[in-house]
Amino acid sequence: MKINLKKELIGHIILIVSLLICLWPIVFLVSASLKDLNQIFQYPLNPLPENPTLSNYFTVLDRFPIFQFTGNTFFIAITVTIFKIITSLLAGFGFVYYRFKGRELLFNSMVLTFFIPMSVLIMPNYLLISSLGLLDTPYGVILVEIVDGMGIYLMRQTMRSIPKSIYECAILEGASPLYILWHIILPLVRPSVISISIMFFINAWNEYFWPLLILKSKTEYTLALALPMFISAEGGSEWGLAMALAVLTSILPFILFIICQKYILNTFIQSGVKG
């Protein structure tokens, strides 16, 4: 393709301006967390804090059980991720490995759950979790999130791309399906499994609504739930502290993304896009 200098320039200007608008709240978030309250109010637009201070962070750590919130969040996110990966791997593999009547129907009935709006499900699920006596426990949050329609879709999509001959060889050798999945297929699809796991983890980490309904006592709170505690009714809030906690809440997803961004973006692109 020939480069058209004028077009290239205009295009970049449009994109860079939009990018700045998109990233500005992030810059702002970090810089506000490093300012004292006076500076936040006096110079809301200045991205560079004068005399940057970590005092907001220390105050947050001092006044709130942040480590407990983090532990709660981590426990829920990692458990949800592991269960989602197991159920998606098994079912996704089943859809590739077996041919049977009603396969497409079963597949669709699982994948289409992805499009059921969560709010339609919350009240009946809340009643169920409550009757199981799991309200106010992390298990009440986790139990409902053990399966994921998109996970099954992505796993099937990935495993489909493995040449049939590999399956056929393994079957001729007399290997059982679980053996084939664990010893032959899994090593081949490991990059996708890792990036799907990261996607599940970040989503579970960030989740707000369902944990809000299930977790009542502060000792069970996740980071995402703790954050809105800062805003009082009329917004006479401690913004510096809120921003510091917001940074602490967001830091792990960010690190995961930066380490694995290539994997993550590629998985979205390879698998997500065709569906």
Added chain:
Amino acid sequence: MNRLSKSGYLLFLPAAFFFSIFYYWPLLVNVVLSFFSWNMVSSKIKFVGISNYTDIVQTAEFYSVIVNTVLFVLFLLIFNFVLPYIYSYILAYVLKYGKNLYKVFFFMPSLFSLSVASILFLWIYNPLAGPIDAILQIFGLDSPRWLKEPILVIFSISMIIAWKVFGYNFILMLAAMMSVSKEMIEAARLEGASDWVILRKIIIPQTSSSAIYVFVITVVFGLQYVMIPVNILTQGGPNQGSANLVYVIYQYAFVFYQVGKSAAYAVLTMLLFVIFAWWRNKVLDKKVYYEN
């Protein structure tokens, strides 16, 4: 490939079990509860026939909720479907440099929890001292009360969702744009086709299945995401001005304790989504590319 053996069923069992319990059973429960009157706590539960539905439809609230939902969908489609579409076209076909860098940076807001985004924007929207107010004051303007005025509140909340979702939809669309056959475009160029013709005759048709996917997730997820800032920032206000179909289901159950009406709203919402999913599936069947 292989006939399903007895042990083969076991592969599907965990997923099928949890889908049935936590996705399909609740839909049934909603249908049943929508014919009853119940406040979730007492043991008194009364069969009321279809009066939950008729009550809902007769209130003015129902229509304002529908209008609000449509407005949310419109704003979300502009920011999370139309804009990513245009931007991905620019990046894929107008620009030569910087594709990867833009991808990574535009994706970043997607990493944030909507709880974080809500608090962050609550400050950004602060009409007395927030950053937008500071910008407007440079031009001598007063900041509107972003979250307190009807309709404006819907725009403001949509912007929070737009901020989070834009990058995700953008990289999906970009991937689709990049996968359009280069040979075809080159051939068309040699024939003297203009950019406009190439866009209309090659790029739009070839990216249509991805575009429809992005369209659908923009609407379906957009409406679900909206619940979070609405719950944190406005609780449906001002005067139910930011309440939408997805939010009132929650509100009736957990704020007003009218389980029957919540269920009725849930059934109505589900019907709309079923139509949507059916449409997506139909399109998918036609367009999707299977490797096998």
